[in-house]
Amino acid sequence: MIKTLIALTAGALFSTGVLAADLATPDEAKAMSQKAQAAVNEMGKDKAFAAFSAADGGYKVKDLYVFCMDMDGVMLSHAVKPELVGKNLLTFNKYGDELFKNMIATAKASGEGWVDYKWPYPGTEEIKEKTSYIMTNKEGFFCGVGAYK
Numbered sequence: 001m002i003k004t005l006i007a008l009t010a011g012a013l014f015s016t017g018v019l020a021a022d023l024a025t026p027d028e029a030k031a032m033s034q035k036a037q038a039a040v041n042e043m044g045k046d047k048a049f050a051a052f053s054a055a056d057g058g059y060k061v062k063d064l065y066v067f068c069m070d071m072d073g074v075m076l077s078h079a080v081k082p083e084l085v086g087k088n089l090l091t092f093n094k095y096g097d098e099l100f101k102n103m104i105a106t107a108k109a110s111g112e113g114w115v116d117y118k119w120p121y122p123g124t125e126e127i128k129e130k131t132s133y134i135m136t137n138k139e140g141f142f143c144g145v146g147a148y149k
Helices: 002-016 026-043 045-053 099-110
Strands: 067-069 073-078 112-120 127-136 142-148
Touching: 026 045, 026 127, 026 142, 045 067, 045 073, 067 099, 099 112, 099 127, 099 142, 112 142
Parallel strands: none
Antiparallel strands: 067 073, 067 142, 112 127, 127 142
């Protein structure tokens, strides 16, 4: 029985292409968000956005990546889905919550913080709990990095 459960669990993980060891923690997401804020503040948005998207830029680790949005809901940078750049996602609510409205509210209220929402698990269509740590920067927008809970 135990061997069967282990085999099924391992099979499910391998079939998604995601191993538990490949998933980052919320603490790792927060640390990368802090690193992204420093990058924008120190090198400006254009150079920072290029670093966020580069395979060897140090901003794509495990399942972590950086996204940046202005206070109106327009995606400014997205390391994994560049097709979202320039789109207003303020009213996005595909998975039952208004995550971008909540991120903007957090950014305006305190400049940084956690925002919880639901998001598809990597390699599957299963919706799971996720949290992003967002931080504003000197340029007036925020960047975030998310991790599954």
